[in-house]
Amino acid sequence: MTTTAELLKGAAELFPDEVVTRAHVRHLDLPGGVGRFALITLDNGLDHTKPTTFGPQSLAHLDAAIDQVEQEASDGTIVGVGITGKPFIFAVGADLKGVELLKRHEDAYAIGKGGHDVFKRLSSLAVPTFAYYNGAAMGGGVEVGLHCTYRTVSKAVPAFSLPEVFLGLVPGWGGCVLLPNLIGADRAVSVVIENSLNQNRQLKGAQVFELGIADALFEGADFLEQSLTWTASVLGGGTEVVRAEVDRGEAWDQAVARGRAIADSKVHGAAPAAYRALEIIAAAKNGDLREGFEAESRALADLIMGGELRSGIYAFNLVQKRAKRPAGAPDKSLARPVTKVGVVGAGLMASQLALLFARRLEVPVVLTDIDQERVDKGVGYVHGEIDKLLLKGRVNQDKANRLKGLVSGSLDKAAAFGDADFVIEAVFEEMGVKQQVFAEVEAAVPAHAILATNTSSLSVSEMASKLKHPERVVGFHFFNPVAVLPLLEIVRAERTDDASLATAFAVAKSLKKTAVLVKDAPAFVVNRVLTRFMGEVQNVIDEGTPIEVAEKAVQPLGLPMSPLELLELVGPAIGLHVSETLHGAFPDRFTVSPNLAAVVKAGKRGFYTHDSGKPELDPEVLALLKQGDTVLTEEQARERVLDAVAQEIGLMLDEGVVAEAQDIDLCLITGAGWPFHLGGVTPYLDRAGVSERVNGKRFLAPGIASVPA
């Protein structure tokens, strides 16, 4: 039989670059003369910007620390054992870099088993154990505390979660089993499933206490002192810890059913992690920890060796790392300061942009339009939105006053933009209009000012071509709703210079947007992929496949809504317009659907009615449709659509629209809400063999968003 130490040693050899967390054992006298106490501090020796994690060597250090305190406990030289973290951080779980390197099922299993073997020792010492959640705690960090007899939490804890399901794993070091047995299955489902699938929502310290995960809550100022004083009181008999009884009846099954419904609504069965976690939670009802831990280790190993987890980690790295260092962006030292912003147009999009610039850059923003009424309406919209923020408590009165003071309107571009550093236009999508606007703006602005366009489909290079200084023009394509979707496609036109581009990226960063550098190609990234995708779905329908079949065919992609629901959100007229534009650019691949044109002509807002409360196909729309007689099965329809998407992305990469496939996925995740847990779309296309079939090669090398060879 392999010992824990051997198991961890083997795992450590696979992960030589681990940032090792030490487990320092220090002794102290508890207040009130209660006795000698051993306190373990988890610390990776770095500051709070590099949170403490667990890899194999870290687990071995904790194991050794527990060896020491176990001996002291059985010798009777200590009365209790505590565990806490370095300042601001408790521990944030397993080191994902190590997980990415695992190639064999048995190695993945060893990580799960190793964690269990170490952590569960904390529940079987000769003395009680205490976890003091002093700061951020996630995943394995939360779990190590769950194995302790008691827990306290700081009110100052900003983030506490079991994010495994979000990434494509299960809480596999005790979380699935211990949490429902501690706080009941329903609350456990909220933490493990609901929060995780809700963009990895975090709990605050007070909520951790309210949920019953922690037995006591103390303020940040003297959290550890008060936790140790409380510990002394618990050990001395002055404080009795009372926990709510866990309902092991029907409530448990209902909780699991609720979890399944949440998973269905979020991932539509397209990712296994949530369902695996729910199976373990369901089985944990009988309170058998040993069996539960074994199920966790098996689930971890299966998921680590599956593509979905690798896709989840891939997506995590995209939004956490690649998004912060956009591929191809010029040196940021070239960026010029932006101290005033101009917005041409005062329509809804322009007003949203004005609000965003004012809130994030906190510099004056001037809206211009062709008449006073429009200008007033635009400024009025922004001021109204600021009032809403004030009502919601998102800004205080002083900040609201400041923001309102920053946003003004003008009819006189020369006066309004004379000292602007950055002017963005959001006027009607027509080349002649945009060129005219840019010419007027150029006449008004200082020499260094950047001219940006929010165009979604026009050529930025052409827009710049008639200016005296085309080098200062960039595309700045936002996604609607601007305040919600993080993506910003930054378009480098033919003559855009590095300083202008660097300034655009610096502005994007201040706006807290995920900026991706794209080439000046028709419809850039998101709209091109989406239009090809929707166009192919429409083609399949037009040729004769029933709408229901076509809609269902793409469900495994785990999209936030079906293609026709998306069409309804975008508006059929806009969808049609974009398909026409792209048809103009690439007539052999992008079609213009006569059925869609008929729907638009009839003034319909979509294919569905919502009168019954749920979407039903509108009979009036059905009457408009002229379908062929080629009826595809779901599989055939899916193949058609996926082939089209794979082909289009392959061509975009060949054209150099973006640097790498990673950027396509980053765009789809942050600009179109494509599924995080699938890593966007290229990992799925690789895994399903579509890329190979259509393009003769994968998008991503083996080991990227997949198990390494």
Place this chain on the structure above:
Amino acid sequence: MPRTARDVVFVDGVRTPFGKAGPKGIYHETRADDMVVNCIRELLRRNPDLDPARIDEVALAATTQIGDQGLTLGRTAGILAGLPQSVPGYSVDRMCAGAMTAVTNVAGGVSFGAYDIAVAGGVEHMGRHPMGEGVDPNPRFVSEKLVDESALFMGMTAENLHDRLPHITKRRADEYAVRSQEKAAKAYANGKIQADLVPVSVRRTNAEAGETGWGLATADEPMRPGTTLENLASLKTPFRPHGRVTAGNAAGLNDGATASLIAAEDVARELGLPVKMRLVAYSFAGVEPEVMGIGPVPATEKALARAGLSIDDIGLFEINEAFAVQVLSLLDHYGIADDDPRVNQYGGAIAFGHPLASSGVRLMTQLARQFEEQPDVRYGITTMCVGFGMGGTVIWENPHFEGAGK
């Protein structure tokens, strides 16, 4: 408008355990502001009937007001402690008598009617802020012989005091020091000290200093129970060859913080707060800087005169033991025996340590405990010497006094 001076009372006082300054000390990686914040929070926890919004002032002392002891500590520590933003604060400096001065300052304000309740305390982290850090003495002090060059070095001033009072020998100082350690150990054994200590979490990352990770300071680190005359006789005299002042008969270099609640007596009674001591009088006095240890003598004379009391009225003494010679100079002045049981019953700074600006409140907290135990005593004093030639004395009345003895 007619004005009535109000009686001022000492409601409560707490302190951190004191630590040894330096890389191996328990507080080496602990911030000074966090230490005093702990004290303020402990005062609020111990007095749950006090609405923090009723606090009218936070006066905190530190000698070296830079870094974690700077930034108007009374204000910043109040915010860090979670006091309402409406509670103001400021910083105080009178070197060793900083906390004592914070108390007398706010007491004056209470008596005048400007405050009902105030927090007063101090902190000195001599490990992070060694004595003399950042000082820039005016060259005129030396060129015009305004003070002797030894005036800036406290140990030298203590040697100077031995010169002035040659009957106070090194042996007497050492004997006094041994007794201080014995009394402190006994007070600990009897649980007299611990009740007013607030534990402080302490981090250590340097393995050379001991076990690493988080720990908890729950007892004074400098104490040396079991110290003997023989131990002390062998110590070096760092301030002068063949001198008399040693690390054994003086307080060390220490880290620590204290805080107290000072209130108008009527307000304290109305709110149901404890009344542990009643302020009778206070005085500060100046002496030649090169013999600053004699400062308590004129300060005490002045305070007694203002109170209309004589030394015979004083039943308990809490004298800060910066140096044994300085305590003995006061006792000799009044003809009090070196081992008089009224003096420093729990031992003093030679055993517990003397984190400069924090010590004044430690004296008060200990005197308050002794008042509670000895209702036959009516008056007590807290007194201390101060760098650059000063002394400070506060006379307190025991509210538990039953009229039996003095």
